[in-house]
Amino acid sequence: MNEIRLKIPAHADYVELVRLCLYGIASDMGFSLEAIDDMKVAAAEACNNAVLHANPQGETNFIDIVFEITEASLTIRVKDQGLSFDFQETLARETSLHNKAVNELQTSGLGLFLMQALMDDVTVLTENGTEVILTKHI
């Protein structure tokens, strides 16, 4: 396995840099353009959440991004040190979208749902801050 690491200030301005790196890495690995677009959307959602939650006191902390490259898959890990949340509870709330009429849908609370729809595997660790682990197979 190969690893590429990126550390960015927890600010929205730097999320595009993650998308650009991801594009470079994933196209090198031979992923289709469609798969790359899916991963870019999922990774940006994870980064946007990290940006929102990484700086609970208004300071500028950092977000650690790790790309794990194997022959068969790419894993993107997005880690912030902010206050965390109950992943299972949040997921239950979001996936209940399915039972709602269109006019009941909210325009927020879609990030985790999108990540799950677009990636092959999504794991969230909430021991020390939040780490979102997104995997796609080639």
Ligand SMILES: Nc1ncnc2c1ncn2[C@@H]1O[C@H](COP(=O)(O)OP(=O)(O)OP(=O)(O)O)[C@@H](O)[C@H]1O
């Ligand atoms: N990195 C994180 N740190 C702390 N809490 C998080 C983090 N990521 C997600 N959450 C929690 O999970 C909830 C759901 O996240 P999700 O991205 O699905 O929706 P959202 O960010 O509220 O809205 P949207 O992404 O659609 O604009 C968030 O509202 C937040 O409470």
Ligand SMILES: [Mg+2]
């Ligand atoms: Mg979000």
